[in-house]
Amino acid sequence: MSPEVSELVVLQTIYVLLQNGETAKVSLVKLTNEIRNSVLVRQLSPGETPLDINDILSIVKRVLPNQRISLVDGQLSFPYLQLHELRNEILSRSDALQQAQVQAIQTLEEQILNPKKIDPKREKLLQLYRDTVLNKLNKAHTLDDLYERVPQNPVAKEQIALESIKNDTPSSVHELQFTLQLAICNALASCPSGSSDWQLAWQAQQELADTVQFMRRALE
Numbered sequence: 001m002s003p004e005v006s007e008l009v010v011l012q013t014i015y016v017l018l019q020n021g022e023t024a025k026v027s028l029v030k031l032t033n034e035i036r037n038s039v040l041v042r043q044l045s046p047g048e049t050p051l052d053i054n055d056i057l058s059i060v061k062r063v064l065p066n067q068r069i070s071l072v073d074g075q076l077s078f079p080y081l082q083l084h085e086l087r088n089e090i091l092s093r094s095d096a097l098q099q100a101q102v103q104a105i106q107t108l109e110e111q112i113l114n115p116k117k118i119d120p121k122r123e124k125l126l127q128l129y130r131d132t133v134l135n136k137l138n139k140a141h142t143l144d145d146l147y148e149r150v151p152q153n154p155v156a157k158e159q160i161a162l163e164s165i166k167n168d169t170p171s172s173v174h175e176l177q178f179t180l181q182l183a184i185c186n187a188l189a190s191c192p193s194g195s196s197d198w199q200l201a202w203q204a205q206q207e208l209a210d211t212v213q214f215m216r217r218a219l220e
Helices: 003-020 029-034 038-045 053-063 083-113 120-135 142-149 154-160 162-167 171-189 196-219
Strands: 025-027 070-072 075-077
Touching: 003 029, 003 053, 003 083, 025 029, 029 053, 029 070, 029 075, 038 154, 053 083, 083 171, 120 162, 142 162, 142 171, 142 196, 162 171, 171 196
Parallel strands: none
Antiparallel strands: 025 075, 070 075
């Protein structure tokens, strides 16, 4: 997860625990377990190392710098933290994160709809990146199976556009990731949750996340 998402998750979990508790204290172990066991958190960070106690404690201190937070016997104490203020902080951060995501999507759309001319060297690098990502992602024929089985309606079939993904040169690394993510999201949205086709699409989602991480490390 990005730092912004991690901070929002920690704040939201603290809010829920304080709201359901009788005191202004939260067990650091319970806070950590709630976050690590969250289905949403696992979906947001597939393949990533879960936040540990030290990570969460650092985030708490960072996001609530003006609060006199103490840690005694494993209990985080928030004596001056008002729930309505915490709720407003969560809403503010959530809105900011949504706006940032909208802006990022708009930027990607602009790049896709109005691609700039690519010089030959960059084009070869992008083709190499495309082929490497697709080969790794499709090592177990996940993409091919996804295209064959999910879904049957022509609109979504066109959106997956497997041959286009394989043969066209993306204008940027982000465009390729965006296109693959869109294809997988369309497949997930077109299948009943828990069905074999949905599980195949979810497998593709996990493999895409692993592949992107692999390529980022390779390019560092």
